[in-house]
Amino acid sequence: MVVLENQAEVKVVLVVEKATKVLIKNFSEEIHELNDLGAIYLLLGAACNMSCRHCVQTPIKGCFNLSPHGKELSQDVKDFIVKWSNLPWKYSENNPRRLYFWGGEPLLYWETIKKLVLEFKKIGVKNVSYRIFSNGLLLNNEIVDFCNEHDIWFIMSYDAPNARAARNAVPSKEACKKFLHIRKRTVNTVFNAINDNMVEAFDWLHYTFPETEITCGFINVLSENTPLDLYEFKPNAVKKAVKNLWLTAKSDSKVAPYIRQWFFSKILRVRNFDKEEFYEYPYPPCRPAVVSLSVSFNGEIMLCHNTDKVVGHITDNFTELQEKHRKIFEELLPIKCKTCEHLDICRCICPIAVQKNGELCYCDYLREFWSAIKEVM
16 A cells, blocks of 8 residues: 655645546446547658657558648548537546647648648637647747647657667757747656666656656557567566655655656556456557547548557547447457456556567566556555
8 A cells, every 4th residue: 555654745646536536437437428538639640750769650650641731631520629629528627628739740740730720720629738749859949939829738759868779869959948948848758678767767857858747658569670678678677667766756856746646647547447347348548539539631530549540430420439449459458468467557558569478568567567566555
């Protein structure tokens, strides 16, 4: 169990728990409710100006239209987004619906993004937070000004502190300076075997990008060509990383609030887990078609924003679309997941990942990670 040693920790737990109770509901209660859909990923194309070694989109390079420039967004998609954005929203105004302009690298489609933001406002899209998830290489003054003018949230990927080893390139110092002029901004890092000291990563990012939200994700393996050195960790490296995270989360470090928010969200996953419900609705934590939807320019619904698997069309009955997703995830669920002691916290973190011998190819490090988290709970 978690032992809370001061009022600050208690406050953090209560805040995160309150938010999580809203977000983590029984699928049986929300599966048919379109207004639970919190995010749409608008798939601009898979073109990119980097060749990251851990890129989760490696299998789909060239599968999408490489450029929507000169192409109109389907009227069906526009109509759906207007309808979706105007539905009653049960969560707080500080947590609005999100519309992601998704690549590849979104800034390669900058003219398209500008055009769509302006058009969406004209046709009645409301109560939506526009978001761009970018590598930051092409960031310039025009993009900064437009983001600030239209309240666009800019998320920049930066795998600190060894970004070049994982990504082969990093944004220039000038681009990083410009990033700091965007009012709504987040920097996101990925926990991998090259960057296995997460506290160091948080510290480095906080120093490099002050007053910026910091988030962290796991290395994912969607291609058999993903280099092993990115997800085969040194002995005890994962356990050590989690222990350091926990100690920092309880400290008065400047990065402690970011780590606490991340850490307690994992703990609350366990508290809200129902095994029988999961077997019936075996969605991964991201819950495609329940809280998020990936849509191409012509209205195709993709299983995930990082795959080329088409599940249906934006004009399909939404309940039937959700059922198609559910059946696919039921089929994809690795055999060993059902008997894994960490199913309550992992929930098969990404069932479209590469599988070997009835489990995800990187389950070894996941088991070590979840086990280490439970040891400090």
